[in-house]
Amino acid sequence: MLFHTHVLLGLLAFLFIHNYLPGNEYVILLLILVGSILPDIDEHKSKAAQLSGILGNIVSFFAKHRGIFHSFLFPFLVCGILAYFWSYPYALAFFIGYLAHLIGDSLTPMGIPVFYPFSNWKLRGPFKVGSWMEWVLLALLTILILKEVLY
Ligand SMILES: [Zn+2]
Numbered sequence: 741m742l743f744h745t746h747v748l749l750g751l752l753a754f755l756f757i758h759n760y761l762p763g764n765e766y767v768i769l770l771l772i773l774v775g776s777i778l779p780d781i782d783e784h785k786s787k788a789a790q791l792s793g794i795l796g797n798i799v800s801f802f803a804k805h806r807g808i809f810h811s812f813l814f815p816f817l818v819c820g821i822l823a824y825f826w827s828y829p830y831a832l833a834f835f836i837g838y839l840a841h842l843i844g845d846s847l848t849p850m851g852i853p854v855f856y857p858f859s860n861w862k863l864r865g866p867f868k869v870g871s872w873m874e875w876v877l878l879a880l881l882t883i884l885i886l887k888e889v890l891y
Pocket of ligand 1: 741779780810841845
């Protein structure tokens with residue numbers, strides 16, 4: 741999915757769950773957004789890789805696009821580490837953002853390798869990246885977000 745679709749998915753996830761998570765709302769929003777953008781750090785040309793500078797260069801050089809960073813294992817691992825060393829609600833916020841990204845990508849024909857590196861099986865959908873279907877999705881997400889914010 742495109743960068744803005746991921747941002748909107750993250751925003752929508754935030755609007756749905758922020759009332760249920762204790763902690764600073766801005767930190768939660770930030771963590772959800774980081775989670776929903778971060779997975780594409782494995783792609784050299786992505787916004788995530790560009791925004792993370794040298795780290796993005798290193799990661800995108802070594803990691804295969806839609807490999808380990810698009811597997812469910814990675815967010816589980818990071819969430820576990822964050823929960824153990826930092827805060828459970830904040831770890832959950834990151835996890836939810838990451839999950840929103842993975843769900844978005846699982847709607848595309850390229851899909852995501854849910855159990856990578858143990859299996860290469862991919863969860864896929866019919867939404868071609870950048871196609872009219874994605875724009876319809878983008879419009880729907882915008883409407884949902886506006887509805888959540890305004891009412
Ligand atoms: Zn992705």
